[in-house]
Amino acid sequence: MAPVTHKPLLATVLGQRQERPPIWIMRQAGRYLPEYRQTRAQTGGFLELCYTPELAVEVTLQPLRRFDLDAAILFSDILVIPDALGQSVRFATGEGPLLDPLDEKGIDGLDRDRAIAHLAPVFETLRRLRAALPPEKTLIGFCGAPWTVATYMLGGRGSPDQWAARRFALEHPQAFDRLIDILVDTSIDYLAAQFEAGADVVQLFESWALNLDDASFFRQVMDPNRRIVEGLRQRVPDAPVIGFPRGAAGNLRRFSEATGVNALGIDFATPIDFVNAHLPPELAVQGNLDPLRLVVGGEAMERQARAIIEGFANRPHIFNLGHGIVPETPIAHVERLVELVKGG
Numbered sequence: 001m002a003p004v005t006h007k008p009l010l011a012t013v014l015g016q017r018q019e020r021p022p023i024w025i026m027r028q029a030g031r032y033l034p035e036y037r038q039t040r041a042q043t044g045g046f047l048e049l050c051y052t053p054e055l056a057v058e059v060t061l062q063p064l065r066r067f068d069l070d071a072a073i074l075f076s077d078i079l080v081i082p083d084a085l086g087q088s089v090r091f092a093t094g095e096g097p098l099l100d101p102l103d104e105k106g107i108d109g110l111d112r113d114r115a116i117a118h119l120a121p122v123f124e125t126l127r128r129l130r131a132a133l134p135p136e137k138t139l140i141g142f143c144g145a146p147w148t149v150a151t152y153m154l155g156g157r158g159s160p161d162q163w164a165a166r167r168f169a170l171e172h173p174q175a176f177d178r179l180i181d182i183l184v185d186t187s188i189d190y191l192a193a194q195f196e197a198g199a200d201v202v203q204l205f206e207s208w209a210l211n212l213d214d215a216s217f218f219r220q221v222m223d224p225n226r227r228i229v230e231g232l233r234q235r236v237p238d239a240p241v242i243g244f245p246r247g248a249a250g251n252l253r254r255f256s257e258a259t260g261v262n263a264l265g266i267d268f269a270t271p272i273d274f275v276n277a278h279l280p281p282e283l284a285v286q287g288n289l290d291p292l293r294l295v296v297g298g299e300a301m302e303r304q305a306r307a308i309i310e311g312f313a314n315r316p317h318i319f320n321l322g323h324g325i326v327p328e329t330p331i332a333h334v335e336r337l338v339e340l341v342k343g344g
């Protein structure tokens with residue numbers, strides 16, 4: 001088969017298995033890197049870092065200078081969308097994000113007309129990255145999927161059980177659906193503009209696809225992801241999309257069929273043999289090392305990394321973590337993991 005592209009990671013997303021799995025690391029730019037902490041300390045705030053192309057390009061490229069990764073992921077955050085819609089979003093150092101939680105009136109006050117213009121610096125960052133990256137590297141754009149973004153907009157912060165947003169969805173169904181509609185439409189505009197600015201592929205982060213019964217999973221996770229993929233492909237034909245419904249468990253196959261994503265991110269709690277038994281062998285998967293194994297390193301990391309490579313040897317596979325890298329991760333362990341995946 002002729003290669004569909006000379007970018008190994010993009011080719012894998014498009015269904016073409018590589019001899020060794022290409023690798024990127026979820027949240028690969030960030031606080032485990034001293035050079036990131038230094039750039040961050042010299043910048044006013046986290047959102048300023050996201051909206052200053054010169055700095056966002058610098059931190060995007062930092063992990064690629066250290067490690068032989070196959071992709072750069074745009075440095076930004078899923079919460080630039082609420083910020084762009086006019087909701088107050090703050091990032092206190094060492095803590096997660098804080099938002100003024102939305103009520104029904106707040107949802108009606110969101111201003112979709114200003115959102116894409118507000119995000120213009122993100123598109124400039126992508127244009128500069130496109131120009132700076134060697135041709136074999138894949139450039140990944142992203143946004144949060146609507147439900148995950150809504151959990152922060154309604155709850156005001158990250159929460160282990162997404163209680164506030166789950167409750168709001170049941171108690172105020174019409175306002176909730178209006179919020180999801182706004183997020184679907186804004187995300188389509190945002191991702192289409194990311195492709196125009198040079199992204200090769202985008203990932204939809206549905207980090208909180210957990211804790212939902214069947215009906216809620218369909219309404220809050222599956223349907224909005226499907227609408228984004230469909231709407232995006234009307235604007236950017238055949239746009240390559242990676243879905244990441246973390247915690248979808250028994251709903252993984254239904255999610256992949258309903259949304260039409262090209263590749264599926266697999267969280268670390270999902271068994272490899274379950275994936276192989278339930279997802280068609282031509283579908284690309286991405287994952288799924290527990291980030292804790294990368295913290296511990298040694299045999300705890302290497303044994304499972306090899307099991308993942310062998311377990312996904314018969315399908316297109318992108319090596320990644322099953323969730324984001326954490327700040328206490330030793331850099332030497334990342335170096336070793338990349339070497340191992342590349343064949344060492």
Ligand code: 1CP
Pocket residue numbers: 025026027028029030031040046073074075076077078079091092093094095096097142157158159205207323324
């Ligand atoms: O290289 C990269 O991947 C960095 C770009 C990136 C991405 C893809 C950042 C920078 N954030 C994200 C996605 C993101 N942000 C997700 C989806 C992935 C996941 O599940 O981990 C989520 C849920 C967020 C929200 C968010 N932003 C959190 C998690 C809060 C919680 O509920 O636990 C945090 C800590 C942030 C801030 C943030 N975003 C990114 C960085 C480097 C940081 C740390 C900020 C700092 O420097 O203080």
